[in-house]
Amino acid sequence: MSNVFLCHRKGDAESVERLARELEAAGHAIWFDEWEINVGDSIVAEINKGLTDTAYLVLCYSEHGPSDWTDREWHSTLHRQLSGHNVRLLPVRVSGGRPPAILADIRFADLVSDWEAGVRDLLKAIK
Template sequence: MANVFISHRKVDVSAAERLSQDISTAGHDVWFDEWEIGIGDSIVERIDSGLGGTSYLVLCYSAAGVMSPWITREWMSALHRQMDGHGVRILPVRFGGSAPAILADLRYADLSTDWKLGLTQLLKAIR
């Protein structure tokens, strides 16, 4: 199955963890910071390692937005890798709010109105 990196803001950690569990239950390998970064670990090193092996970056956004230093670096890194021809796709997931303008043309999974339908659509995109 696929390697999936979950990118989210701390304010959305509960919804992001639920999503991570759902994707993992579907059989995919999920990189979720709360599961992958332990006490004493280098945060930058662990995130870099997770991004390096991912096929899909699931970009979770809400009314809190996506413009925090960590989440911005994560999705911009994935976008750069994508534009360089690497096999990584950004899959936006809406918990609320709106996507950054540079990603506005990408269809998103809307979990804010119907979690089950949005999850089904997201899992269909993850091959």
């Protein structure tokens, strides 16, 4: 079982929750903000806990573009990955959008073109 952090825009929450349920059904522990952050919780502290314990960060490309929150989450994860930590950034096209220039050479799972094939590709990358 791997710990998987789902990094996404609020506008994609419905699709990302569907993805979360499918990854969870495959046996992975999922960090999805709507499941983890409760009323009264520190948003920053909960995100930090989720990022600290994750083996994979799934960066969901959005037709809504990037956000300050998603940028902070994936930037810190990429830095940790490139610094030799045991974490991997996995891009997923969930509603459109394009990869940031620094990630343009990394293959992404495409849920827009074919949801089932994209999920299969993502699951193969999560060990």
